[in-house]
C-alpha cells in the first residue's frame with residue numbers, strides 16, 4: 001500500500017520540504033511538499049531516489065588499513081569504529097590538550113549537534129565550510145546591521161526590481177526562492193544582472209551588465225554615487241535609522257558613473273539609466289548581497305556596498321523588500337529545544353574573536369584552523385572530524401591542504417557519500433542518505449515561521465546510521481552523553497517539542513507545523529532595537545571594524561590584470577549539480593555530456609589561440625595540476641576570464657561515473673588557501689589564473 005512521508009530534501013544544503021511516496025520499503029515518487037512548494041522539486045532533489053539506491057557509497061563503518069588515500073579498508077562493527085575513534089580522541093587530547101580536536105561540517109540546521117559534541121569534549125574549534133561560501137556576506141551584514149547574513153530575508157515575489165551581482169538565482173537555486181523570483185517576473189518585476197558571463201539568470205534579466213572580472217566594487221561604488229546624485233534614497237528612513245550617512249556621501253564622491261565605466265566596462269549612461277529606473281521602483285528594490293561571495297580580494301566590500309544600496313532604498317520591513325525572518329516568539333510561541341553545550345573557555349585556534357576580534361567566533365574560519373596542524377601555533381590541532389563536507393573538493397589547492405592534514409593524527413569522515421576527504425581519512429562513519437534517516441526537528445524562520453520534520457522514508461540499504469545516533473554513540477563513549485539526552489529519535493523529538501505544546505502527531509498531515517496563519521511584519525516606524533550594532537543604528541562606519549583597525553569604507557583598488565597568456569578562472573554550477581555531491585549520482589551524472597566539465601572561452605580570445613568550439617584544451621594552474629577540457633567558445637564571457645563548473649575531476653576510484661572525469665576547479669586554485677580577506681574572512685577563490693593550450697582528447701572521451 002502507498003503511503004506519504006513528509007520530509008526534507010538532502011540533495012543540497014537548502015533542505016526543501018518534500019513528500020515521498022513509499023510502497024513497501026521503496027520510494028516510488030518524490031515531489032516538493034504540495035502544501036508549501038506546490039509539488040516543485042529541482043532536478044537534484046528528484047535524483048534523491050537514485051542516491052539511496054546507489055551502491056557506490058560506503059556500506060558500513062570502515063577503518064583504514066593501507067596508507068592514507070590508498071583505499072584499503074577494514075569493514076568493522078559500529079562498536080569497533082566508535083571505540084577506535086574515541087580511544088584515539090582521548091589519547092590525542094591527553095597528549096596535546098582538549099582543544100586539539102576540530103569538528104567541521106557543511107553547516108545547516110543540524111550543526112548544533114556537531115558543535116555540541118565539539119564543545120562537550122572540551123574544544124572550541126567547531127567550524128564549517130563557510131569560508132568558501134558566505135562569510136564575507138555574513139560579516140558585511142554584521143558590520144552594518146549587527147545581524148548575520150540570515151538576519152534579513154527577501155520578499156522577492158512582491159519586488160519590482162531585483163539586482164543580482166553574480167548571484168545566479170535561477171540556477172544555483174533554492175526552490176522556494178526561484179519560484180518567488182519567477183512569480184515576480186510574471187507580475188512585471190525586473191531583474192538587473194551583473195556577471196562576467198551570461199547565465200540562465202542573466203538570460204531572464206531586463207538589464208545585463210557584463211563586467212570586467214574583479215570590478216564589481218567599482219560598479220557598486222558608481223551606482224551609489226549616482227543614487228546619491230539623483231536622490232534615489234529614502235531620506236526619512238536614513239535619518240531615523242542610519243549612522244554616518246554623511247561619511248558615505250563624502251567617500252563615494254570621486255567614484256562617479258563615468259569613473260566606474262572605465263573600470264568595469266559598463267557605460268556611464270547605462271549606470272545612470274539604471275539608477276533612474278530603481279528610483280521609480282523604490283522601496284520595492286532588492287540588491288542581493290551575495291550568497292557565495294568567497295570570490296575576490298574585495299568581495300567583503302562589494303557585499304557591504306550591496307547592503308548599503310538596500311539601506312538607501314529604505315527597503316526594510318516593506319513588501320517587495322527585506323524583512324526580519326520571524327521566529328516562534330514573534331508568533332507568541334515557544335521555540336524548539338535543541339542540544340547545546342557552552343563553549344569551553346579557551347580561545348579558538350583560528351584567532352576568530354581574539355586575534356581577529358571582528359570575525360565571528362561562531363563557526364570561525366575553517367582555513368585558519370589548518371595551519372595549526374603543522375605549526376602547532378597558537379596550539380596544535382591533531383584530530384579532525386568532518387560531517388558531510390569534502391574539504392579536498394571545496395577548499396582551494398589540494399596539495400597545500402594535504403600538507404596540513406598530514407600532520408593530523410586522526411581524520412574521521414561522517415558522510416553518506418564517498419568524497420576525496422572521506423577516501424583519504426582514517427575512519428569512515430557512514431551516514432544514511434536523507435531518505436533513510438530522520439533528523440532533529442528544525443525551525444524555518446520567515447514571514448510565516450514553522451517547525452519542520454525530516455522523517456525516514458525507507459530502511460537503510462546498508463549498515464549506515466543517522467548523525468544524531470552516531471553523535472550519541474560518540475558522546476557516550478567520551479563520557480559526555482548527558483548533552484545528548486535521548487535514546488531514540490522519538491525521544492529526541494518529544495524532548496525538543498516539550499516547551500512548545502505541540503506533539504509529533506501535529507507534523508503528520510503536512511510535514512510541518514505553521515506557527516501563524518498570517519505573515520508577520522514589524523512596524524517599519526518602530527524598528528528601534530532591531531539592529532544589533534553597538535549604536536543600535538545601521539552603522540555605515542562600523543565600530544566593530546574600526547576597533548579592529550579595519551576600514552569601513554575602503555578605497556577602490558583595481559584587480560590584478562592577468563599576465564599575457566593567462567586567464568582568470570571563475571566557477572559556478574549548472575542547476576543539476578550541487579557543489580561536490582552530484583557528479584557520481586546515477587542520474588545526475590548523465591546530464592552533463594561525458595560527465596565532464598567544459599571550459600568557456602571568449603570567442604575572440606579562442607580565435608587568437610587557434611581554439612575552435614569543441615576542441616580539447618589543456619587547462620593548467622600555476623602549480624602542477626591541470627588537464628584536458630573541451631572548449632565552449634562563446635561571446636558571452638568576458639575576455640579576461642574562463643569559466644568552468646565546480647565539482648568535477650574526482651579522484652575516488654570507487655566512484656565509477658565521476659572518477660577522473662573532467663578537471664577540478666578547486667585544485668586549479670594554486671596558492672589560494674592562504675589568500676583570504678582580513679576584513680570579511682573568506683578565501684578569494686577567483687584570484688587564480690590558468691593557461692590554455694590545445695591538446696589531444698583524453699583516452700576515454
Ligand code: SF4
Nearest residue numbers: 009012015016042045
Ligand atoms: S534546491 Fe533542490 S536539491 Fe536543494 S534541497 Fe531543494 S530540492 Fe533538494
